[in-house]
Amino acid sequence: MKKGKCMVARTKVYLYSAAVFISATLCAAVPPAFGAGLSQAAHHSAGQKATAAQLAEPAAPNGGRSSRVLPAEDSARRGRVAIIIDDFGNGMRGTEEMFALPVKFTVAVMPFLPTSQKDAARAHEQGLDVLVHLPMEPRQGKPEWLGPGAVLTRMSDAEVRKSVEAALDNVPFAIGINNHMGSRVTGDERVMGIILAVCKERGLFFVDSHTNYRSVAGKMAQEMGLPPVENHIFLDDVHTSGHVAKQMRLVREKALNQKYCVTIGHVGIQGKETAAGIRSGIAELKDSVEFVGISELVKDQCQWNPGVTLP
Template sequence: MKTNNKRIKHILLYSIAAALITITALVPSAPQAVSAAPAEDTHSAQPQAENTKQPSRVAIIVDDFGNDMRGTDEMFKLPVKITVAVMPFLRSSEQDARRAHELGYDVLVHLPMEPRQGKPEWLGPGAVLTSMTDAEVRKRVEAALDNVPYAIGINNHMGSKVTGDERVMGIVLGVCKERGLFFVDSHTNYRSVAGRMARELGMPPVENHIFLDDVHSASHVAKQMKLVQERALSQRYCVTIGHVGIQGKETAAGIRSGIAGMKDNVEFVGISELVRDEWKWNSRLTLP
């Protein structure tokens, strides 16, 4: 009898052991399944982070187009995108604006504005003066915009006195906002109110950072282009201004020389691209 009971116990133990082995084989290992997912997600997310990083960008604005000035052709032949600032009411104002647009360049009205110092004849026709009434200022701004086709904004020609005047700048910026334009402060006045007032109106506070040809030589312009690159790399972007005119060919040569050493490190863009991406400015401007 005892022998039979021992056999029964052995048979039951063997059956339980076999069942446990079978269950263990069928159930997957939980820790392995949990640890695999994070490793895969980390691997797939890394390339996306690298791809979303934007290159440092430079917007080159060239002022004083509109009077068939020296260096005009050389500027239009530069190997990168530029922004063309055209003075209104001059013999080639419309021609230069159309040529720039056909090349895919942004066009600004280079609006003459009263300076603190300087000869009145340097301003050119259609200048905005602080002595004007509100209605006269508005009329001048609107006429200049109507005279330069394809303009997407305004920057100031001279203008150290006007850009420090809240009343006059309020009218200029108001017209810009009505038309879906923006204003680029050329920064001829370090006490300019343009940027602060633009922010208050919900407009982008765009300003020039570096003048390229404050000294009129190709070598100086090339040196300034290095400063442009340094600022773009450290601050993400840089707005810079050069000119056509008496030394226009030298300025163009200096810009071309500077571009050669910068093209692998920065992206050259039109001012509208910079304004759109940096300040999320989406105007409803309709070009003619």
């Protein structure tokens, strides 16, 4: 992958008939950096909505989530959306409602909590991506909000590495890390260098939740040969289902404008409201975007081929 740029995205399109399997591959240009910051929302006409017939794949044991193969002309117009839901691991409000969503999303699990391993295993069984939602020191906020196993800037190099590796070992099936809080850590090159080094050694990637607009995570990831991935839109910065549904419309515009969008919501005190807003948004977006796991998006947008490396 070239520095500062993601490789050309590849979309595989399959059409099934009774006895014939036809495949075609289309390539579409992507923006310079997969982790590029917020852009102005583009307005799209109704003509950009998918209208062609969609063919259903055979049912799979994925929690009832559909995975549809689209005609080439339809797929070319559709953006891709990776929804990440943070704060699993503590039996928080909205957990069941999130697991009942009808589309793919990514489960970000905090380590060392009562349901951390259970939630990660459940997500994996449903065919969902799992991230370690790693607690990281913020510039502001109460220490108790971090939870166990937090990475702090006052830690030594060895202590940071030990904390990151322990968190990864505690959450099964994780394919990457994203930050819980962490505005101070994501601005610290020393600490982020260690976190990203562990990711590279284990064949993982780091998703910058974007709690710090001066984050060095994306720049350092590129320098280390990792995909620079970041959140574009928080769904529940206001904790109402109506606001979440409104944010989902912004997600649609972002995805259609730049071909993809990464967005984050949460389980927790308002978890049911967030889930309701997402479900409402899915109903509106289903004909114009494709919902994917974060690993699928990273592999396609950045030609990311994970591999374990020696420290």
